[in-house]
Amino acid sequence: MNFWTVMVDRFPYFASLLLKGAVMTVAVAAGALVLALVLGLVIALLRMSRSRLLSGFAYIYTEFLRGTPALAQLFVIYFGLPDIGIELRPVEAAIVGLGINGSAYLSEVYRAGIQAIHRGQFEAAFSLGMTPIGSMRYIVLPQAVRMMLPPITNFSITLLKDTALVSVVAVPEIMFYARNLVTETFQSMHVYLLAAAIYLVMTIPMSRLVAYLERTRRAWQ
Amino acid sequence: MSAELPAVSGQRPLLRIVDLHKRFGELEVLAGIDLEVARGEKVSILGPSGSGKTTLLRCINYLEKPSSGRIYIDDVLIGEKLVNGRIVHLSDRELAKERREIGFVFQRFNLFPHLTALENVTIAPRKVLKQSTEEANERGRRLLEKVGLGHKLAEYPERLSGGQQQRVAIARVLAMQPKLMLFDEATSALDPELIGEVLKVMRELAEEGHTMIVVTHEVQFAGEVSDRTIFMDHGRIIEQGPPAQILGNATQMRTRAFLKKLADR
Numbered sequence: 001m002n003f004w005t006v007m008v009d010r011f012p013y014f015a016s017l018l019l020k021g022a023v024m025t026v027a028v029a030a031g032a033l034v035l036a037l038v039l040g041l042v043i044a045l046l047r048m049s050r051s052r053l054l055s056g057f058a059y060i061y062t063e064f065l066r067g068t069p070a071l072a073q074l075f076v077i078y079f080g081l082p083d084i085g086i087e088l089r090p091v092e093a094a095i096v097g098l099g100i101n102g103s104a105y106l107s108e109v110y111r112a113g114i115q116a117i118h119r120g121q122f123e124a125a126f127s128l129g130m131t132p133i134g135s136m137r138y139i140v141l142p143q144a145v146r147m148m149l150p151p152i153t154n155f156s157i158t159l160l161k162d163t164a165l166v167s168v169v170a171v172p173e174i175m176f177y178a179r180n181l182v183t184e185t186f187q188s189m190h191v192y193l194l195a196a197a198i199y200l201v202m203t204i205p206m207s208r209l210v211a212y213l214e215r216t217r218r219a220w221q
Numbered sequence: 222m223s224a225e226l227p228a229v230s231g232q233r234p235l236l237r238i239v240d241l242h243k244r245f246g247e248l249e250v251l252a253g254i255d256l257e258v259a260r261g262e263k264v265s266i267l268g269p270s271g272s273g274k275t276t277l278l279r280c281i282n283y284l285e286k287p288s289s290g291r292i293y294i295d296d297v298l299i300g301e302k303l304v305n306g307r308i309v310h311l312s313d314r315e316l317a318k319e320r321r322e323i324g325f326v327f328q329r330f331n332l333f334p335h336l337t338a339l340e341n342v343t344i345a346p347r348k349v350l351k352q353s354t355e356e357a358n359e360r361g362r363r364l365l366e367k368v369g370l371g372h373k374l375a376e377y378p379e380r381l382s383g384g385q386q387q388r389v390a391i392a393r394v395l396a397m398q399p400k401l402m403l404f405d406e407a408t409s410a411l412d413p414e415l416i417g418e419v420l421k422v423m424r425e426l427a428e429e430g431h432t433m434i435v436v437t438h439e440v441q442f443a444g445e446v447s448d449r450t451i452f453m454d455h456g457r458i459i460e461q462g463p464p465a466q467i468l469g470n471a472t473q474m475r476t477r478a479f480l481k482k483l484a485d486r
Contacts, residue, residue: 123284124331124390128345128397129321131313138348143335 007190014194017181021174022198028094028173029160035099036159037152040106047111058107065104071165073097078169094166102159109151113144150213157206161199174198233296235260235432236281236401241290243276243456250276252456254290258401258434263427265443265464266436268453269479274436275328277453278403281434282323283316294322294401321349324394324402328410330386332378332393338365339374342393350397357396364392368422384415388422395426402426404435440483444468452476 047058065073077100078093088096117140125135167176178195182188234257243251250273258264266274279285281292283300292299299319301308311319332341342364343357352360365371368388378386387407394402404423408416420442427433427446437443443450443464450467452459452475460473471477 118331120327120329120331121333124325124327124333126284126317127282127320127323127325128393129317129349130345131317133313134317134348138344139333143333146335 003189006187007194010185010187010190011194014181014187014191017177018174018191018195018198021172021177021195022202024091024171025160025163025173025199026202028091028098028163028166028171029156031095032098032102032163033156033159035095036102036106036155039099039103041110043103043107044110044114047107048114062104062107065101070097070101070162071168073101074165074169090166090169090171093169094163094171098159098162098166102155105155106152109148109155110144113148113151114140116147117143150210153206153210153213157203157210160202160206164199232260234258235262235295236434237291237293237296238281239291239293241277241280241292242288243273243280243285244288250456251280251287251290254456254458256451256458258432260400261430261432262449263432263447264434264449264451265447266434266451266453267438267440267443267467267479268459272453273456274453275405278325278405278434278436281401281403282320282325284325294319317349321397322400324397324399326387326390326394326402326404326407328406330378330383330390330410332386332390334378337375337377338370338381338389341378341389342396345393346396361392361396364395365389367395367425368392369418382415383411384418387411387419391419391422391426400432402431402433404433404437406436406438408437408439438483440468440480452479454479 043058043061046054047062049055049058074093074097077097078088078090081088081093114136121139121143122132122135125139126132130138163171163173164175167173167179170176174195178191181191185191236256236258238254238256241251241254241256242249252273254273254277266277268274276285280287281299283292286300291301297319298308300316301310302315303309310316333344336344339358339361342361343352343354346352346357346360347354362371362374365374368391370385370388370392373381373385373389378389381389391407407423408419411419416439420439423433423435423442424446433447435443435447445464447464449461450464451461452467452471452473454475459475460467460471467476468480471480
């Protein structure tokens, strides 16, 4: 049997299972993204805080998470935390692990975006009687978000692909199903190519979105 | 020097600055400024670049923290307060509240690019003074009409000329009804043909009786509009008095040299 006849023949079966995995992939990625977005903003604000203690904590947090493998972090959360009484289910561990890991990266994106806003914007807001928090909320963040959207979308693409990692803690996502299918059918080439294609179908529209956001991020009208 | 101050009719001054110093590292930008400004008075400040004019303005609303000295507006200490006999810095919230009273017009406008002209004018009244959107819009519209921009309410700053942007910035300051307005070289970043429209608005504000401190290189404007002209150099007030006297008949060599340089420009 040649490659294409096998592909056509087994496609419905492979695809049905891999798409089931894709739903889980999207769910884990979405959960981790939300966690990373919120936690990342908190870390960014701590990092820029006037308090040495808070900014020092945020610095160490970021360096630690960016300087160690996500896989090691995931294992600590899934296999290590039970030792101190925190037991997470695979999906929870996956979302927490990827979310925390992503927050370190996003905090730097936030920080760069906020610092790209001209100092005069803060000064104008201050001089109108806004507090630092109000200035951030009404003046700086709305502008910074526009700058941050392309890197945040890029991050989402990376995150979606990185969910492949969580198959090792038995989250039933695309690669988890793919591996099971290969064990069952020995059709490595077909199954893994199909799995890759499913990722690609999801990431291409996101890349297009980044390109669009890049084009429009400086225009206000 | 006190003889040169305009009659204040026994009133307390609106602004009182006592022995203000500002250092950036080794550099002393303000080397002991004492200044009083009466309610309704228009003061122009001239001086070469690096003389500390801008820093003085920025200290008044605490965009720069003074190294030492005191600033009072209506006898209220700016940026600091007395707690149990000790001077401490105000919290962010307290400082923000004091700044509402002090309008600041920047050389580079600093409009908010993500907001329309009207939103630029109304954001602080809405978010800081908690005015309703209707009230803020109504007042904002009138202020933009007043500065000749009633037809540009919905435009974003990048679609406005420099002169128009600066007039929006002035309307934005007026919306907070400040007791004191500070102008930091408000026309220096403008193309020559746009300077007139901004000076015209500032002239109208002066006629309405706003208290204004204007750092400027527009000698003619200073002469016509201000009640008092101050000449600064190297972080000190070198001399001050009625504009006609300072501009026409300065006693200090440094003032004369500076004015001559401006005239030769």
